[in-house]
Amino acid sequence: MRYMRGGAVTKRLIEIDDALLDAARGALGTTGITETVVTALARSVDETQYRERLDRISRLGATAAEATQDLLNDDVMRGAWR
Numbered sequence: 001m002r003y004m005r006g007g008a009v010t011k012r013l014i015e016i017d018d019a020l021l022d023a024a025r026g027a028l029g030t031t032g033i034t035e036t037v038v039t040a041l042a043r044s045v046d047e048t049q050y051r052e053r054l055d056r057i058s059r060l061g062a063t064a065a066e067a068t069q070d071l072l073n074d075d076v077m078r079g080a081w082r
Contacts, residue, residue, distance in 0.1 A: 016037075021033065024036050024040055
């Protein structure tokens, strides 16, 4: 499998623990070394970006929840219509 995520591909020589590679293959459902490493790297990046988006949404949600409190407050809403 040749996986390019919009960038150049460079051949690298690295040492990988065999047991860790086998465990990663099983967890990722991959077979080859390159496929396993590329899939693991891509998922790591995707997961980080996903967490960052969730954090932004969570912060927006907190702001919306604070604003909603006024909408749920009868006294505030009565005053809004005066």
